[in-house]
Amino acid sequence: MVKSQKNKNTILLIVLVLLIGATFWAFQYNPYLQKSTTFNKNLFAVENAQTQLTALYMESAKVSNKLEKKGDKWTVNNRFKLDPSMQQVMMALMEKIEIQREITGDEAESIKQNVLDSGIQVQYYIEGTLRNEFIVGGSPEAIKSYFVQGDKVYSMQLPGYQSYVAGIFEVKENDWRDRTLFNGTWQDIVRLKIAQPDEDTISLNYEKGLLRWSHAEADSSKVMDYAEQFNYFYVDQYLTADNMVFDYKADFKLKSTVIIQALDATKNLELKFYQVPDFNAILVNFSEDEWGAIPIARAERFFVSNKQLKK
Numbered sequence: 001m002v003k004s005q006k007n008k009n010t011i012l013l014i015v016l017v018l019l020i021g022a023t024f025w026a027f028q029y030n031p032y033l034q035k036s037t038t039f040n041k042n043l044f045a046v047e048n049a050q051t052q053l054t055a056l057y058m059e060s061a062k063v064s065n066k067l068e069k070k071g072d073k074w075t076v077n078n079r080f081k082l083d084p085s086m087q088q089v090m091m092a093l094m095e096k097i098e099i100q101r102e103i104t105g106d107e108a109e110s111i112k113q114n115v116l117d118s119g120i121q122v123q124y125y126i127e128g129t130l131r132n133e134f135i136v137g138g139s140p141e142a143i144k145s146y147f148v149q150g151d152k153v154y155s156m157q158l159p160g161y162q163s164y165v166a167g168i169f170e171v172k173e174n175d176w177r178d179r180t181l182f183n184g185t186w187q188d189i190v191r192l193k194i195a196q197p198d199e200d201t202i203s204l205n206y207e208k209g210l211l212r213w214s215h216a217e218a219d220s221s222k223v224m225d226y227a228e229q230f231n232y233f234y235v236d237q238y239l240t241a242d243n244m245v246f247d248y249k250a251d252f253k254l255k256s257t258v259i260i261q262a263l264d265a266t267k268n269l270e271l272k273f274y275q276v277p278d279f280n281a282i283l284v285n286f287s288e289d290e291w292g293a294i295p296i297a298r299a300e301r302f303f304v305s306n307k308q309l310k311k
Contacts, residue, residue, distance in 0.1 A: 174238035235292025
């Protein structure tokens with residue numbers, strides 16, 4: 001009897017301990033609480049990138065770009081000015097990018113090998129010192145981006161956005177470049193010459209605070225409206241030599257030649273506008289072998305007849 005009661009007490013004690021443990025676990029458990037991770041989700045981010053980041057190097061079989069800060073200006077491959085809008089995108093991404101999760105198991109090995117085979121080696125510098133390096137890859141179709149660092153494979157994200165964050169590292173040189181060809185306004189122009197087929201050449205000259213056309217019937221407001229079209233003149237896209245449009249170079253038709261003579265001679269510019277049959281843009285040749293493209297609708301305003309500038 002005593003032994004039986006003792007056994008019962010032992011069983012009750014064990015049950016009580018289990019209940020206490022279960023109760024404690026129940027109070028501690030929160031299905032919505034994010035589990036701790038073994039990595040820093042901001043491992044690849046740069047705090048205050050706009051002021052801290054000084055260089056970003058990207059190297060692969062398809063791209064080779066060095067973005068570097070020189071003074072307060074950014075350059076592309078030490079040749080071109082970095083496009084301001086691209087600079088803003090880059091800085092915002094580098095500040096906000098974070099690790100979504102670490103890839104593990106068999107999946108990690110296959111993704112890692114794919115990134116190593118076809119990815120882009122990235123290095124970034126803060127105040128001239130190498131701070132991080134990794135290899136970037138992914139699938140734009142699946143909107144999946146991966147960073148590989150050592151033996152680790154991370155799935156990356158831009159919080160709040162479903163975006164292919166690896167894409168910015170895949171951008172080619174011409175798409176990093178500033179698209180502004182004339183960095184100034186009409187007030188920086190001494191002479192503006194417009195030569196078009198079947199039209200007399202128009203020469204606008206800076207005089208008494210305005211660009212003026214010496215024709216007796218010139219309408220000064222129409223002349224100025226036209227001249228202002230060249231304020232910060234830019235192309236929408238740079239064209240590389242392998243662009244298919246150059247297969248039809250024999251069909252290029254010269255629409256207009258515009259010569260900008262500036263107060264600062266380094267800003268002097270000659271623009272040749274070409275129309276190409278069945279092509280949805282106007283081509284702009286601005287040096288011996290440099291080409292850009294602008295939409296036809298925007299290009300039309302650069303083609304002006306003498307009659308359009310008269311009263």
